[in-house]
Amino acid sequence: MKxxxxxxxxxxxxxxxxQAFLRMGHPVYPVLRNMDPGEVARExxxxxxxxxxxxxxxxxxxxxxLPATWRDRVALVQNELLPRDWQAHDLPEPxxxxxxxxxxxxxxxxxxxxxxxxxxxxxxLLDAMAELEMESVHVTDPDDLLFEMVRKNLYIVAKxxxxxxxxxxxxxxxxxxxxxxxxxxxxxxxxxxxxxxxxLPRERLMAQLDHDxxxxxxxxxxxxxxxxRLRRMIAHADEAGLxxxxxREIAATx
Numbered sequence: 001m002k003x004x005x006x007x008x009x010x011x012x013x014x015x016x017x018x019q020a021f022l023r024m025g026h027p028v029y030p031v032l033r034n035m036d037p038g039e040v041a042r043e044x045x046x047x048x049x050x051x052x053x054x055x056x057x058x059x060x061x062x063x064x065x066l067p068a069t070w071r072d073r074v075a076l077v078q079n080e081l082l083p084r085d086w087q088a089h090d091l092p093e094p095x096x097x098x099x100x101x102x103x104x105x106x107x108x109x110x111x112x113x114x115x116x117x118x119x120x121x122x123x124x125l126l127d128a129m130a131e132l133e134m135e136s137v138h139v140t141d142p143d144d145l146l147f148e149m150v151r152k153n154l155y156i157v158a159k160x161x162x163x164x165x166x167x168x169x170x171x172x173x174x175x176x177x178x179x180x181x182x183x184x185x186x187x188x189x190x191x192x193x194x195x196x197x198x199x200l201p202r203e204r205l206m207a208q209l210d211h212d213x214x215x216x217x218x219x220x221x222x223x224x225x226x227x228x229r230l231r232r233m234i235a236h237a238d239e240a241g242l243x244x245x246x247x248r249e250i251a252a253t254x
Contacts, residue, residue: 002026003048005124006040006070008062012103013077014053020128041067049095049124051075057228063089075125079156080229081149082195083142095119098148101134111135112216116148147201150192154205155212158185161230163221165250171217174210180246185209187244191233194240227254 005021007014008031018028029044031037050070054062056078063086066074075095076086086094100113111134117125118139129136139145159170162184166177174181185206193200230251237244 003046004029004044006031006044006047006050008037008050008052009054009058011053011055012105013099014051016103016109016132017051017053017077017125017128020131021124023131024127037062037065037070038067041069045069047073049073049075049121051077053077056080056232059085060088063091066091073121075119075121080153080232082153082192083146084195084197093119095121095125096145096149097125097129097136098145098152100152101132109134113212116145118142118145118148146196147205150189150196150200150205151208151212153192154185154188154209157229157233158188158209159213159219159221160223160226161188161233161247161250163223164226164230164254166221168221169217170213170219170221173221174213174217182206183246184250187237187242187247188233190242190244191236191240194242195236230254 002025004027006029007018010018010030010032018030021028026048029040031040046069050073052059052062052074059078072092074091075097077097077099081096096118098116100115101109101111103109109132114135114137115129116137116139122138126136126138139148158181162173162177162181166173166180168176189200189202189205230247234244234247234251237247
């Protein structure tokens with residue numbers, strides 16, 4: 001029997017990976033919201049992987065409570081993820097998947113772009129992607145991982161925030177409100193640079209945003225998490241001393 005895998009958070013994403021791990025022959029131990037990870041760790045002290053699949057706002061609480069024997073085998077799949085998130089908890093380098101597929105309730109996963117995977121246990125997630133029939137790419141350079149994380153963050157956060165101010169699909173809003181979209185994206189990149197603690201390849205990221213939008217023009221902009229993402233960006237901007245006037249203008253209309 002293959003070694004067990006722990007999955008913390010069994011929402012749509014955690015459930016999808018859990019199904020793949022089971023098909024790969026790994027016993028899966030879920031950690032639900034009302035469960036103590038320490039109790040599970042006593043039963044499964046040395047899993048092959050600990051996949052943290054909780055929502056962004058719950059990530060730091062989970063990382064701060066990880067049992068010691070799990071800390072060197074963590075995998076992260078959140079949006080808005082950056083190295084500072086795991087560095088804040090002195091975690092060893094985790095495995096990271098930048099997920100470009102969507103899973104709706106009772107429906108199979110829908111792929112959008114190849115899924116970059118990085119880290120010491122990347123092989124398990126790469127095999128899981130293959131089991132899910134999702135294209136993936138093994139990233140080995142930390143700078144490439146940072147680019148891929150910011151690329152996804154920029155796409156998700158900018159389109160969600162713009163969707164609070166303009167109606168239409170992402171392609172329609174990009175075509176009809178390009179100035180607004182680019183201003184929002186620029187301010188999101190300002191925040192991302194501050195969070196990353198280094199200059200980012202802004203021109204390349206904006207070109208990638210153009211590509212990601214034009215390849216999937218019928219995707220929606222506004223999601224249920226959009227107001228939360230906007231508030232989170234403004235909170236980071238306040239901490240960094242960034243003006244972000246467009247983000248604040250949109251927030252004032254809500």
